[in-house]
Amino acid sequence: MKSPPPLAHLDDIVSSGMCIGCGLCESLAGTDHVRMRMTPEGRLRPQTLQQLSEATLGAIDRTCPGSVASGLPAELHSPDVVVDDVWGPYHDVVRAYAADSDIRFRGSTGGVLTALALHLLESGSVAFIAHVSADPAQPMRSVAHVSESRGDVLAAAGSRYGPAAPLTHISSLLDRGQPFAFVGKPCDVTALRNLATVDGRVDRFCRYMLTLVCGGASELGKSTDVLDSLGIAEEELSVFRYRGYGNPGKTRIETRDGRAEELAYNDMWADENTWRIQYRCKVCPDAIGEAADLAASDLWPGGGPTGEDAGFNGVITRTGAGSRLLAEAAAAGALTVDQQLTPRSLDEAQPHQVRKKRAVASRLDALRDAGRRVPQVTGLRIRTLAETRSERERAEEYAATASRIADGQFWEPSS
Numbered sequence: 414m415k416s417p418p419p420l421a422h423l424d425d426i427v428s429s430g431m432c433i434g435c436g437l438c439e440s441l442a443g444t445d446h447v448r449m450r451m452t453p454e455g456r457l458r459p460q461t462l463q464q465l466s467e468a469t470l471g472a473i474d475r476t477c478p479g480s481v482a483s484g485l486p487a488e489l490h491s492p493d494v495v496v497d498d499v500w501g502p503y504h505d506v507v508r509a510y511a512a513d514s515d516i517r518f519r520g521s522t523g524g525v526l527t528a529l530a531l532h533l534l535e536s537g538s539v540a541f542i543a544h545v546s547a548d549p550a551q552p553m554r555s556v557a558h559v560s561e562s563r564g565d566v567l568a569a570a571g572s573r574y575g576p577a578a579p580l581t582h583i584s585s586l587l588d589r590g591q592p593f594a595f596v597g598k599p600c601d602v603t604a605l606r607n608l609a610t611v612d613g614r615v616d617r618f619c620r621y622m623l624t625l626v627c628g629g630a631s632e633l634g635k636s637t638d639v640l641d642s643l644g645i646a647e648e649e650l651s652v653f654r655y656r657g658y659g660n661p662g663k664t665r666i667e668t669r670d671g672r673a674e675e676l677a678y679n680d681m682w683a684d685e686n687t688w689r690i691q692y693r694c695k696v697c698p699d700a701i702g703e704a705a706d707l708a709a710s711d712l713w714p715g716g717g718p719t720g721e722d723a724g725f726n727g728v729i730t731r732t733g734a735g736s737r738l739l740a741e742a743a744a745a746g747a748l749t750v751d752q753q754l755t756p757r758s759l760d761e762a763q764p765h766q767v768r769k770k771r772a773v774a775s776r777l778d779a780l781r782d783a784g785r786r787v788p789q790v791t792g793l794r795i796r797t798l799a800e801t802r803s804e805r806e807r808a809e810e811y812a813a814t815a816s817r818i819a820d821g822q823f824w825e826p827s828s
Contacts, residue, residue: 417786420474423447423461429786430692430823431479432458433630435597436557436578437604438473440585449578451554455633456691457576458825476607478600479693484703484792486606491733497756498794498801499767500729501703504736506759508712508752509728509743521572521656523726525709525748526596526623529738530566532747533594539620540591544569545577553636553653557581571657572625575633576691580604587614594621598630599702600693606704621738624702626710626727626763629694635687639664643674660724661711678718692823696776696814698790701766706735712762727759774799775807779814780823 426432434457439447442465450460465473474480485502494502510523520527530542546558546569555577560566579597583605586593595605602622609615640647645668652667661678682688694700702708710727713719728750730736742748760767774795777787799807817823 416789417480420470420480423459423465423470423473424827425786426473426477426479427458428825428827429479429780430825431477431786431788432456432825433478433598433600433691433693434458434576434578435478435601435604436581437476437583437608439578439581440583441472441476442469449581451576451633452826454825455576455635455637455689456825457578472611475611476604478603478607478788479786480788481607482603482698482788482790482793483606484699485731486609486704487792489732494731498797499770500701500756500759501699501793502731503729503756504733505728505730505739506754506756507728507739507750508725508754509739509748509750510723510725512746512749516567516570517724518659519567519657520570520724521625521662522660522709522711523724524570525726525728526625527566527570528747529621529623529707529742530560530594530596531563532742532745533621533738534560534566535563536741536745538592539594540589541586541593542566542596543579543583543586543593544596545573545579547573547653551647552650553640553647554633559586571662572655574655575631575636577630583608587612587618590614590618592618592620594623595619596623598627599624599699599704599708600627600697602702602705603699621707621734622705624705624708626702626708626766627694627697627700628765629688629690629697629700632689632691635689638687638689639676639681640666645672645674659721661718661721692825696773696780696787696823697769698773698777698788698793698795700769701763702729703731703793706730706732707738710759710763714761716762716764727754727762729759770795771798771802772810775802775810776814779811779818783815783818785818785823 446463447459511517511528517524533539542560545555548554548556555573557579649668651669654665656662664676664681666674712725712727
């Protein structure tokens with residue numbers, strides 16, 4: 414696959430629609446040069462405040478998930494790892510949930526990532542958890558967050574839909590010289606793995622990279638639309654909880670003057686045309702977290718909930734570290750593992766991930782042929798998976814993407 418040309422400006426990634434707003438470029442360049450800002454379209458994007466040096470642009474180009482997507486580094490493939498064409502490298506595929514009923518209830522789905530974060534902190538395996546939480550001042554929005562206590566973790570429990578930039582302060586976290594765990598979207602983990610190729614401190618101090626199987630990051634406008642439908646202004650909010658407190662849990666909105674509204678999951682997310690998923694997500698070669706040590710997924714037969722249940726996660730471990738963490742957390746009573754699964758079980762629960770993984774090569778081809786910048790993808794088997802589709806299906810996917818490009822999609826205004 415041909416590599417994109419070197420970056421001449423940070424906007425080369427943004428204008429191509431390949432930015433997901435992870436915030437790594439702000440950390441690499443420094444806040445005096447780059448600052449993440451919310452755009453009028455409801456996307457977190459880097460704003461260049463001062464001209465960036467060639468060295469800084471080069472570092473961003475080598476680490477940005479809009480430039481490079483390589484999956485799990487080869488040196489982390491254990492001898493006994495199995496590689497599934499769709500789901501990638503794995504040691505374990507199981508059904509699990511937080512053993513603590515309150516964590517299971519409060520966390521998204523079965524609360525696995527919350528339970529693992531707490532186990533790592535309370536066992537002394539790490540000094541802190543780097544993840545995101547609701548912005549205390551603007552609870553519909555998310556901010557990079559560091560948890561150093563049980564209360565910190567529980568306060569940040571639950572899914573955060575919409576824009577989030579968890580890597581804006583990763584350089585300062587590495588400066589601490591303390592072991593930590595990172596929890597973020599698959600693209601955020603990809604960025605952190607990429608950073609490890611230019612900063613050895615990542616492998617030294619980031620002991621675990623945990624992720625979710627991701628359906629895509631929506632623009633802030635999705636949440637704003639919900640507020641508009643309820644006649645609530647963002648500045649009135651005291652709580653905007655996207656999920657949790659049940660599985661899937663309701664979206665709960667509270668105002669400073671005591672009003673409260675709730676929307677069932679299917680009322681919030683049933684119509685995919687209203688999701689406002691960012692462009693980078695539509696051509697994501699790794700929404701299933703292949704670069705992580707461990708990934709947790711929803712586990713709904715057919716891909717969507719039919720009602721509330723107690724909460725179960727599909728869990729896939731990809732590295733020796735991830736497999737050991739799963740076993741240790743279960744032995745310590747932090748997790749309950751109640752069923753062995755297979756990658757085909759995940760196919761049934763996440764059919765949309767299977768479809769996208771098979772389609773993404775054709776979508777990227779259409780973008781590249783239109784002269785757009787696309788990430789350099791290696792190790793994710795997207796060409797192998799494309800071949801499982803008929804020539805007609807590949808042509809239709811390519812044509813649909815080309816039509817969207819012609820309509821002005823997959824392009825963003827300069828920041």
